[in-house]
Amino acid sequence: MxxxxxxxxxxxxxxxxxxxxxxxxxxxxxxxxxxxxxxxxxxxxxxxxxxxxxxxxxxxxxxxxxxxxxPNSEFHLNPIIPEKLRDSLKESIKCFRANSYTATAIMCRRTIEGFCFLKGVKDKNLAKSIEKLKTNGIINEQLYEWANELRLVGNEAAHNIEIEFSVVDSRDILDFTIAILDFTYSFKDKFDRFKERQSK
Ligand SMILES: [Zn+2]
Incomplete structure (x- = not known):
């Protein structure tokens, strides 16, 4: 069948x-x-x-x-993620579903760039901005590593005509991007609010 x-x-x-x-x-x-x-x-x-x-x-x-x-093919987008970033993620998912794996990587890099912007971090380039997210305590070491890798992969996708992405790579890039936003907007913010309540 x-x-x-x-x-x-x-x-x-x-x-x-x-x-x-x-x-x-x-x-x-x-x-x-x-x-x-x-x-x-x-x-x-x-x-x-x-x-x-x-x-x-x-x-x-x-x-x-x-x-x-x-296997469960659904991508779960947490509604707590800001609309602009969700729109960007939705477009990344559309690219993935259409087997456009290079476009998926580029869209994920764009999403990370948008994430820096919405978190009020704007430096002279994305590498510096992601570093600032870490120093400002918005992301931890692990998420920094993921975000930085997504930036590098996105750069390759945007500028290197020779590069090809497999379905597995593309799916991972998408999953990592979703995880960074999900972690930051749901778990980290929730934990910060929890800590604030405890300190009162
Ligand atoms: Zn299969």
Missing amino acids: LIECTNCNIHLEAETIGEFLSAYSDDPIDSAKYSLFKCPKCFNPILTEQTMDFDNVDYQLAFGNIKILY
Whole structure:
């Protein structure tokens, strides 16, 4: 069956390993089909679910659209992240979904640049700005390392015509960018507020 491997970010003919039909009641509309596939490219498992639905042509009950349960392809964007940065991340995700991996890296670098700006840090270049985020205590050593690596990778993506990014690299770049913002805006801010309450 032609199925999307969210790990490889492509549709491919995957081998069926097993199937399971579940019935929540005697009514056929309550049954669902679970299938386990093996991706022929990365060999990872893919678990899908199909629930019963009336098809559009002859209104017969049949198994409907395939929903991928595993691996989870959804990128979780914390609503607490400022809108401008979320918009930038959404665009990075769009690039990734369209298999534009160089564009993904460039968009992630842009997001980090926007993050510095919104945190009120503007130095003569991005390297200095990221350093300032660390000295100002906005990011810790670990996040500094990630942000700096994203900057370097983004530079390569923007200026080196020879460079190519794999789906795995691109996915990691995106995940690290999301993690930096998620950590800063949800956990760090929350922890700072918590500490402030404790000191009162
Ligand atoms: Zn795969």
